[in-house]
Amino acid sequence: MALPGTAHKYTKGLIAFEHASTHPSSSYNTVLWIGGLTDGLLTVPYPSLIAASLPPTWSLAEVLLTSSYSGWGTGSLARDATELGECVAYFKKLRPGKKIVLMGHSTGCQDIMEYLLGKGAEGRHKVDGVILQGGVSDREAWEDYYKEGERRKQLEDAIRSSKELVDAGKGEEVLSPESNPVFKDMGGPLNAYRAYSLLAKGGDDDYFSSDFSDGHFATTFGTIPKSTPVCFLLGSDDPYVPASIDRAALLKRWTRIIREGGGVVDDVDGGVILGAHHNLDGDPEEVVQDLVRRVCGFVARLDRDRAQLAKQMRLI
CATH class of the missing domain: 3.40.50.1820 (Alpha/Beta hydrolase fold, catalytic domain)
Known part of the structure; x- marks a missing residue:
């Protein structure tokens, strides 16, 4: 059209x-x-x-x-x-x-x-x-999708590993989708900074989460x-x-x-x-x-x- x-x-x-x-x-x-x-x-x-x-x-x-x-x-x-x-x-x-x-x-x-x-x-x-x-809230959406058991552990690992790269000054490093199912589901290319920004509480993208005071x-x-x-x-x-x-x-x-x-x-x-x-x-x-x-x-x-x-x- x-x-x-x-x-x-x-x-x-x-x-x-x-x-x-x-x-x-x-x-x-x-x-x-x-x-x-x-x-x-x-x-x-x-x-x-x-x-x-x-x-x-x-x-x-x-x-x-x-x-x-x-x-x-x-x-x-x-x-x-x-x-x-x-x-x-x-x-x-x-x-x-x-x-x-x-x-x-x-x-x-x-x-x-x-x-x-x-x-x-x-x-x-x-x-x-x-x-x-x-x-x-992207964070709450992903928490809801990966809310229990092994899936919740995968989400926590994704947040942890992306934060480690950010803290090491490697936030621009593109993540392997094979390293965590969360990264694969998010799509790519995806770097550590943006993954952490979207997934972590208080990340730069985290404006609309309902659990803030x-x-x-x-x-x-x-x-x-x-x-x-x-x-x-x-x-x-x-x-x-x-x-x-x-x-x-x-x-x-x-x-x-x-x-x-x-x-x-x-x-x-x-x-x-x-x-x-x-x-x-x-x-x-x-x-x-x-x-x-x-x-x-x-x-x-x-x-x-x-x-x-x-x-x-x-x-x-």
């Missing part, structure tokens, strides 16, 4: 593909969509549907990173955030004065958290909102800039969230912590999407359209003034 659009070369070797819009405008507000592990351009179906449904003043571009496709296993959130910063800077220059929203799917959500909070964040452009769709979340979610409204979207049937986790309660907890830090959360459009899986591929049309409606509702609210936005998001 051919999809019309524009390829923007935002930095050397990397592009953002902007879906063609039915609305004639050269000065759109822009949603920059960031995929998860193994994702690349057009690998997730719903962004094109969002692009076709956005308000007339908005467009959507999918961001290609060095970590896209098979590059994730030797990458890092820090590198992703740097490249995302280059993409934001490109669109800021292309469309001065216009809004930019970051929408992450899966590890794209971790990329956004790193963009907002990680090293060098103070030097990056501010964005006008973020949408975190399918922001799940409120005090810990206060240092992450609680420090999201007050000028950056947040919209959480999580599928009720997301297979990467362990069944023991109450999805709605987790989103409410993050929402409370953001608001306690003075931030803004849209829980009118945000929330648990009934019947939705991780990237909604193959989900019923009504489920996908629920996601599309929520995203369009969030960006439409951003077109209103901040006082009205805060009131509608139940802060006043």
Whole structure:
């Protein structure tokens, strides 16, 4: 299927593909969509549907990173955030004065958290909102998959051996998939740093685990800039969230912590999407359209003034 659009070369070797819009405008507000592990351009179906449904003043571009496709296993959130910063800077220059929203799917959500909070964040452009769709804990997903007996020992060995390499200054060393079934299941190429980052508690990728304390979340979610409204979207049937986790309660907890830090959360459009899986591929049309409606509702609210936005998001 051919999809019309524009390829923007935002930095050397990397592009953002902007879906063609039915609305004639050269000065759109822009949603920059960031995929998860193994994702690349057009690998997730719903962004094109969002692009076709956005308000007339908005467009959507999918961001290609060095970590896209098979590059994730030797990458890092820090590198992703740097490249995302280059993409934001490109669109800021292309469309001065216009809004930019970051929408992450899966590890794209971790990329956004790193963009907002990680090293060098103070030097990056501010964005006008973020949408975190399918922001799940890789650590908890792997713990759930390897939760008992010999399999749990394999997971513990994978964490231990990758940490030993990182501690020895060999974090860039590519792991043999034959050395541990966990590494084989994760796919590759995979280096020790990224394996540890994804599997270990407190690893660099570990933003969304439910077992962190409120005090810990206060240092992450609680420090999201007050000028950056947040919209959480999580599928009720997301297979990467362990069944023991109450999805709605987790989103409410993050929402409370953001608001306690003075931030803004849209829980009118945000929330648990009934019947939705991780990237909604193959989900019923009504489920996908629920996601599309929520995203369009969030960006439409951003077109209103901040006082009205805060009131509608139940802060006043």
